[in-house]
Every structure is written in structure tokens, then in C-alpha cells.
Amino acid sequence: MSDSNLLSSRDGNILTVTFNREDKLNAMTRSFLADLKAELEAVRHDDAISVVVLKATGKAFTTGYDLQGGDWVLSQNPAESGGRLDIARDREDIRELLEYWWTIWKFPKPIIAQVQGLCLSGGGELIAMCDLVVAADSARFGHPASRDLGIPPTVFLWPMLIGMRKTREFLYTARLFSATEAERLGLVNRVVTPDQLDGTVNELAQDVARTPTANLTLLKKATSCFYENMGLFASGEQAADLDAVFHQSESFVSFFATVAERGVEAALAERRQRFG
Incomplete structure (x- = not known):
């Protein structure tokens, strides 16, 4: 595991994985995702662990995929190609991410x-x-890139979790929304003050962990089945294909052409002027 990406600790039957890229606002790279998967796989069949907590250092949980550096989440880095991607390869990459x-x-x-x-x-x-998600009341959620850079292949499960109209609002406007609104919509279970966050999550994790691990597995699968039977996986594949098409758009190419020529900060500054 890359030492800079994650920290992990055990407390009884609870594993806590802490994102440790504070200087990058915990932006996710390819190695970050690989390390997270490795942490989970290491306890998948470990009967001593019942619950996993994901948390982060610094002032952000994560700002999403890292736009800087060579550790790009997909095999083609648009910053290195002026925004031009091979669509067939991009489609395979996005499906792999999905x-x-x-x-x-x-x-x-x-x-x-x-x-x-x-x-x-x-x-x-x-x-x-x-x-389950517990958020500080200072947390903010959203997908700023929806206007011009792409569709998340899972669409965050928003269509199933919060319905069509709110999903479209958040995607069409790229508006960030508060933890309070996220709780009202059902994206977050609890909202607490920042100083209560650690204690609330620990109490919740301890409570969940009192249920036998085998029973938790059955309860999780039973609820997952409802989404899977509604077409979760097929819908994700279609969204992944649409994301590959989105990456051929003039707005996507233009953004990464600017990244290639003048850097990420200049490209983000141009986006702010255009979209606010």
C-alpha cells in the first residue's frame, strides 16, 4: 500500500480506514483506489471485523478524482493528450471504474x-x-463537473435514492448542497456538529457491530437485492457508455486542452468565469 494514501486501525471488530492525502483534499488517484480496495479485501473474510469506517484527514472528505499528476484513475490522461481520448478505450476504462x-x-x-x-x-x-453516512453540518455535496466534464457512471445512485427531479436539478446546475439537505433527501443518515462527528460515528459503528457479522451480511444483501433487481447494474453500464460520449464533447476537450497548456488552476479559473 502507498503510505501516503491511507491509514488504518482496528478497534475491536471495527476497522477504520482514514484517507491521508490532506494536502490534495483527499482527491482520489488510481493508487488511492487500489489501496482502498486492498484494505477492504484484506478483511472481506476476516471474522474478527464486522464493520468498516471510512474517514479522512483535513478539511475535505474528498474532492473527487485527482486532476493533477500522473496517477490518473483511467488509462488515458486527457491532460496529456489535450483532451482528445480514444472513445473505445475510454469506454473500457469507464466500465472498469464502474x-x-x-x-x-x-x-x-x-x-x-x-x-x-x-x-x-x-x-x-x-x-x-x-x-451508512454520517456528516458534519459543514459538509457539502455535489458534482461540479456535470456541466462540462462528464457523468459519474454510478450517477451516485441518485435516481434511486432521491428521485428523478432532484437528480436532474443537481446534474443540470452542478449546485452544491448542504449536509442538512442531503439528510432530508435521504443521502445522509445523520448530521452532527464537527466536534460530535468522531463520537457519533464510533457510537453508531459499535452499535452496528453488536449484530452478528453473518447476520449483517444477510441484511445487507437483502436490501441490495431491491436495487439490483430494479436494474442497478444495467443502468450503470449505460451511464458509463454515455460518460465516454460526454468525454468527446467540446467542453471536455477544451478544459483539458487548457490543463495541458496552462495547468489545472488556469482551467478551473476559466470554468469559474463561465459557470460561477
């Missing part, structure tokens, strides 16, 4: 996300795969 998220969805033990600060874009995909 399968990554489905692997976490299928993880047999409860995962609790402890969210502070920003939880954006790919971070929304991550918490969508979690069983």
Missing part, C-alpha cells in the same frame, strides 16, 4: 462513511457504495 465501484457495493460487511467538508464528484460515488 466495476470497481460495484466491487465495493458488493462488499459483504457494512461500511460507514464519516464525512467532513467537501464530498464532491467521485466522492459521491464512494459514499453511494457505503451503507
Whole structure:
């Protein structure tokens, strides 16, 4: 595991995995995702662990996929190609990323996300795969990239979790929304003050962990089946294909052409001027 990405600790039958890229606002890279998967796989069949908690250092849970550096989540880095991607290869990459998220969805033990600060874009995909979410009242959620850079292949499960109209609002406007609104919509289980966050998550994890692990696995599978039978996996594949098409758009190409020429900060500054 890359030492800079994650920290992990055990307390009884609870595993806590802490995102440790504070200087990058815990943005997710390819190695970050690989390390997270390895942490989960290591306890998949470990009877001594019943519950996993995901939390983060610093002021952000995660701002999504890292736009800087060479550790790009997909095999083609648009910053290195001026935004031009081979669509067939991109489609395969996005479907591979989707399968990554489905692997976490299928993880047999409860995962609790402890969210502070920003939880954006790919971070929304991550918490969508979690069983329970507790957020600080300062947390903010959303997908700023929806206007011009792409569709998350899981669509954060928003269509199933919060319905069509709110999903479309958040995607069409790229509006960030508060933890309070996220709780009202059903994306978050509890909202507490930042100083209560650790204690609340620990109490919840301890409570869940009192249920026998084998029973938790059955309860999780029983609830997952409802979404899977409604077409969760097929819908994700279609969204992944649409994301590959989105990556051929002029807005996507233009953004990463600017990244290639003048860097990420310049590209983000241009986006702010255009979209606010």
C-alpha cells in the first residue's frame, strides 16, 4: 500500500480506514483506489471485523478524482493528450471504474462513511457504495463537473435514492448542497456538529457491530437485492457508455486542452468565469 494514501486501525471488530492525502483534499488517484480496495479485501473474510469506517484527514472528505499528476484513475490522461481520448478505450476504462465501484457495493460487511467538508464528484460515488453516512453540518455535496466534464457512471445512485427531479436539478446546475439537505433527501443518515462527528460515528459503528457479522451480511444483501433487481447494474453500464460520449464533447476537450497548456488552476479559473 502507498503510505501516503491511507491509514488504518482496528478497534475491536471495527476497522477504520482514514484517507491521508490532506494536502490534495483527499482527491482520489488510481493508487488511492487500489489501496482502498486492498484494505477492504484484506478483511472481506476476516471474522474478527464486522464493520468498516471510512474517514479522512483535513478539511475535505474528498474532492473527487485527482486532476493533477500522473496517477490518473483511467488509462488515458486527457491532460496529456489535450483532451482528445480514444472513445473505445475510454469506454473500457469507464466500465472498469464502474466495476470497481460495484466491487465495493458488493462488499459483504457494512461500511460507514464519516464525512467532513467537501464530498464532491467521485466522492459521491464512494459514499453511494457505503451503507451508512454520517456528516458534519459543514459538509457539502455535489458534482461540479456535470456541466462540462462528464457523468459519474454510478450517477451516485441518485435516481434511486432521491428521485428523478432532484437528480436532474443537481446534474443540470452542478449546485452544491448542504449536509442538512442531503439528510432530508435521504443521502445522509445523520448530521452532527464537527466536534460530535468522531463520537457519533464510533457510537453508531459499535452499535452496528453488536449484530452478528453473518447476520449483517444477510441484511445487507437483502436490501441490495431491491436495487439490483430494479436494474442497478444495467443502468450503470449505460451511464458509463454515455460518460465516454460526454468525454468527446467540446467542453471536455477544451478544459483539458487548457490543463495541458496552462495547468489545472488556469482551467478551473476559466470554468469559474463561465459557470460561477
